[in-house]
Amino acid sequence: MEIFSNWSGSMTFTPGKICTPESEEQVCELVKKATFEGKKLRVVGAGHSSSPLIRTDDYLLSMKHFRGVEAPDLQHHRAIVPTGMTVKEAGKDLFRYGLAMHNTGDVDVQTLAGAIGTGTHGTGVELPNLSAMLYGVRMVTGTGEIVEFDRSTDEDTMQALQVSMGSCGIFLKMKLQLEPVYQLFRREYCVSFKNCMDHLEDLEKNRNFDFYWYPRTDLCKIRIMNKEKEKMPEIGYGSLELEREGPSHEILPRSRHIKFDEMEYVLPQEKAIDCFLEVRQQVKENFRRDVAWRLLIRTIRKDDALISPMSERESVTISLHHNAGLRFWNYFKAIEPIFLKYEGRPHWGKKHTLKAAQLKEMYTHWNKFQQTRQKFDPEETFLTSYMHELFIA
Numbered sequence: 001m002e003i004f005s006n007w008s009g010s011m012t013f014t015p016g017k018i019c020t021p022e023s024e025e026q027v028c029e030l031v032k033k034a035t036f037e038g039k040k041l042r043v044v045g046a047g048h049s050s051s052p053l054i055r056t057d058d059y060l061l062s063m064k065h066f067r068g069v070e071a072p073d074l075q076h077h078r079a080i081v082p083t084g085m086t087v088k089e090a091g092k093d094l095f096r097y098g099l100a101m102h103n104t105g106d107v108d109v110q111t112l113a114g115a116i117g118t119g120t121h122g123t124g125v126e127l128p129n130l131s132a133m134l135y136g137v138r139m140v141t142g143t144g145e146i147v148e149f150d151r152s153t154d155e156d157t158m159q160a161l162q163v164s165m166g167s168c169g170i171f172l173k174m175k176l177q178l179e180p181v182y183q184l185f186r187r188e189y190c191v192s193f194k195n196c197m198d199h200l201e202d203l204e205k206n207r208n209f210d211f212y213w214y215p216r217t218d219l220c221k222i223r224i225m226n227k228e229k230e231k232m233p234e235i236g237y238g239s240l241e242l243e244r245e246g247p248s249h250e251i252l253p254r255s256r257h258i259k260f261d262e263m264e265y266v267l268p269q270e271k272a273i274d275c276f277l278e279v280r281q282q283v284k285e286n287f288r289r290d291v292a293w294r295l296l297i298r299t300i301r302k303d304d305a306l307i308s309p310m311s312e313r314e315s316v317t318i319s320l321h322h323n324a325g326l327r328f329w330n331y332f333k334a335i336e337p338i339f340l341k342y343e344g345r346p347h348w349g350k351k352h353t354l355k356a357a358q359l360k361e362m363y364t365h366w367n368k369f370q371q372t373r374q375k376f377d378p379e380e381t382f383l384t385s386y387m388h389e390l391f392i393a
């Protein structure tokens with residue numbers, strides 16, 4: 001028996017058995033065995049989600065042996081990525097073939113399958129979350145069969161699979177829609193809160209832009225990236241803290257040494273600033289001294305995945321960061337109602353308290369997603385008690 005812990009240490013459990021199959025046949029056999037025994041099986045990536053998506057008392061399956069980019073297609077800018085690969089490994093491999101992802105999140109240590117599965121995003125008004133790259137998939141269903149789909153033949157199924165948290169099947173390989181390799185220029189500045197707010201409209205014109213707000217100092221760190229050096233703005237009202245340039249897969253992500261817990265909500269773009277100002281007020285009044293480390297605000301383009309948090313809405317995310325090891329629920333639970341008041345949807349892989357009854361009201365295509373999930377997992381092998389709470393009741 002081995003205790004499993006997520007990255008921050010705030011979610012632990014003891015799976016009955018951890019399995020690391022080395023072939024597609026072994027994945028199929030494991031799923032069939034779990035289904036036959038009436039047990040639950042969850043597939044884990046790098047374990048960076050802090051919501052208990054992967055928690056199971058029975059089988060926990062890792063795809064870590066499935067690696068190595070295949071079939072690079074420079075004409076259509078596509079390639080196949082096996083699902084044991086991290087964002088970093090995939091980025092490096094793709095670069096060798098002249099291909100690149102349109103964006104990454106803040107770190108690259110997650111698996112690409114895990115990141116896609118939860119709708120993980122970076123920032124940029126023109127850039128959708130990582131799941132938008134999913135062009136096709138080869139997966140093992142809840143009955144242990146291998147099936148394949150892609151956007152040219154089955155758009156509806158792909159929209160369901162795009163953000164599906166391992167609930168429809170275990171992805172073996174993902175065909176991704178990519179871009180030719182590109183360089184990025186990155187600058188980070190420290191600016192006053194007022195200057196950040198006053199210049200938001202201009203700042204959002206950069207390819208990638210986001211900012212941290214630090215409640216204790218009331219300062220902001222703005223982060224800007226562009227493909228062309230000429231497009232990098234001169235920020236006369238801030239002090240330059242960092243400047244870098246290089247291939248996108250090296251410039252987009254950062255290393256994280258300080259561990260933290262996080263709640264992140266995805267707001268409709270037009271409501272985000274009002275929401276942020278109300279959250280800020282609450283943090284200043286009640287949490288400034290004790291808990292609030294920093295908040296991160298990012299923009300993301302809408303997509304068409306059935307249960308992507310950015311589904312059919314141009315979006316802005318607000319996330320609360322709190323140092324790992326300290327109590328966070330008091331703080332997160334005080335702010336969550338503000339996110340909900342402004343029609344926020346939770347990030348699937350981060351802390352939130354919502355259950356199916358609330359979640360289904362947030363997504364137009366909720367029932368369509370559930371029908372697809374039931375079709376691929378008729379015996380509910382992937383539906384642990386947490387996933388049941390999330391999807392059913």
Ligand SMILES: Cc1cc2nc3c(=O)[nH]c(=O)nc-3n(C[C@H](O)[C@H](O)[C@H](O)COP(=O)(O)OP(=O)(O)OC[C@H]3O[C@@H](n4cnc5c(N)ncnc54)[C@H](O)[C@@H]3O)c2cc1C
Pocket residue numbers: 007008042043044045046047048049050053054063083104105106107109110111112113114115116117118119120121122164165166167169170171172256347349350
């Ligand atoms: C330090 C840190 C920084 C982060 N930065 C960002 C960020 O910038 N933006 C953002 O949006 N999020 C961010 N996150 C959240 C993180 O990207 C997501 O939680 C992501 O899902 C984690 O990927 P993982 O490989 O650890 O997957 P896990 O957490 O292990 O799994 C996530 C989900 O994917 C499913 N899954 C995994 N592999 C497969 C597979 N082969 N087939 C089908 N389903 C699969 C799992 O079953 C699970 O439901 C961050 C998290 C941390 C800890």
